Amino acid sequence: MSAVDTKAMLAKAEVLIEALPYMRRYAGSTFVVKYGGHAMGDPEAARDFAEDIVLLKAVGINPVVVHGGGPQIGAMLKKLGVESTFVDGLRVTDKATAEVAEMVLSGRINKELVTWIANAGGKALGISGKDGGLVTATKVARTTKDPDSNIEQAVDLGFVGEPSRVDTTILETASGAGMIPVVAPIGAGEDGHTYNINADTMAGAIAAALGASRLFLLTDVPGVLDKEKVLLTDLRPSDVKRLKDDGTITGGMIPKLETCVHAVEAGCEAAVILDGRVPHAMLLEIFTSKGAGTLIRA
Numbered sequence: 001m002s003a004v005d006t007k008a009m010l011a012k013a014e015v016l017i018e019a020l021p022y023m024r025r026y027a028g029s030t031f032v033v034k035y036g037g038h039a040m041g042d043p044e045a046a047r048d049f050a051e052d053i054v055l056l057k058a059v060g061i062n063p064v065v066v067h068g069g070g071p072q073i074g075a076m077l078k079k080l081g082v083e084s085t086f087v088d089g090l091r092v093t094d095k096a097t098a099e100v101a102e103m104v105l106s107g108r109i110n111k112e113l114v115t116w117i118a119n120a121g122g123k124a125l126g127i128s129g130k131d132g133g134l135v136t137a138t139k140v141a142r143t144t145k146d147p148d149s150n151i152e153q154a155v156d157l158g159f160v161g162e163p164s165r166v167d168t169t170i171l172e173t174a175s176g177a178g179m180i181p182v183v184a185p186i187g188a189g190e191d192g193h194t195y196n197i198n199a200d201t202m203a204g205a206i207a208a209a210l211g212a213s214r215l216f217l218l219t220d221v222p223g224v225l226d227k228e229k230v231l232l233t234d235l236r237p238s239d240v241k242r243l244k245d246d247g248t249i250t251g252g253m254i255p256k257l258e259t260c261v262h263a264v265e266a267g268c269e270a271a272v273i274l275d276g277r278v279p280h281a282m283l284l285e286i287f288t289s290k291g292a293g294t295l296i297r298a
């Protein structure tokens with residue numbers, strides 16, 4: 001073996017040794033991972049993601065995947081000639097839109113992810129919030145301020161739901177049997193209706209109910225950036241309010257951070273927002289001292 005080969009081999013061994021204390025620390029714990037619709041478009045990224053999830057399971061961590069699919073729902077609605085509007089990052093969902101959302105999320109995307117995980121050597125169980133009574137949803141209430149009169153007005157988002165009750169039995173049963181649950185963000189209401197749930201919100205509620213060690217939200221930015229575009233590596237719930245008030249965080253980052261705050265205040269140890277476009281970003285965050293993305297702790 002040449003000197004160069006030996007050096008490369010040693011570097012690989014060092015990576016494995018560095019991972020050992022983290023593997024010990026996290027063995028037996030539960031990680032909830034939200035995989036967004038944007039990241040799913042790239043087959044190479046999807047394959048890397050599935051490999052990471054299977055590796056977590058192989059070292060004794062119980063991953064639970066919650067997926068999005070906003071862009072894919074949008075594309076299907078466009079094909080069908082149905083317009084979509086958003087309020088605070090939530091898709092206004094009438095009965096027809098709820099049917100399309102369920103079909104795209106629980107059908108195509110869920111099974112695609114199950115297949116990616118199977119191809120990476122894992123056993124995935126694809127379900128939605130409806131299965132095993134996992135998530136009971138209630139209708140989301142929202143108000144907006146009329147710009148002319150400054151008066152708060154109620155807006156009806158239709159069948160947009162938020163989890164009001166989470167029964168984790170199906171997740172624990174699947175994980176205990178060596179499977180990786182893959183959850184579509186659809187829930188059943190006590191009123192019998194089907195509710196479309198924002199995937200970040202769904203992941204946060206599940207992480208809180210499971211008392212997960214980590215909630216990972218994989219997105220398309222390196223994490224939370226300050227006004228100079230510098231990554232903020234550690235945040236506390238009180239920082240989030242300040243960042244919102246001073247306009248540092250806007251758009252989709254607001255519900256994302258609110259989800260993290262809610263999850264850590266409700267029993268999840270820590271939440272991490274990180275770049276799903278970076279190959280194996282999650283593994284680097286979990287198994288090296290370097291860390292990646294933004295960590296939110298209570």
Ligand SMILES: Nc1ncnc2c1ncn2[C@@H]1O[C@H](COP(=O)(O)OP(=O)(O)O)[C@@H](O)[C@H]1O
Pocket residue numbers: 036037038068089200218219220221223224225226248249250251252253254256
């Ligand atoms: N301070 C900030 N740091 C990083 N991203 C931010 C910030 N403020 C707003 N954003 C926006 O939040 C987006 C992530 O939220 P969202 O689009 O809902 O992600 P996803 O589709 O992955 O759930 C980023 O693409 C970015 O445009």
Ligand SMILES: CC(=O)N[C@@H](CCC(=O)OP(=O)(O)O)C(=O)O
Pocket residue numbers: 035036037038067068069070071073089090091101160161185196197198199200
């Ligand atoms: C109520 C609501 O907005 N639901 C989302 C569900 C999918 C989702 O959240 O997907 P991403 O994570 O890929 O954005 C939607 O209809 O787009």
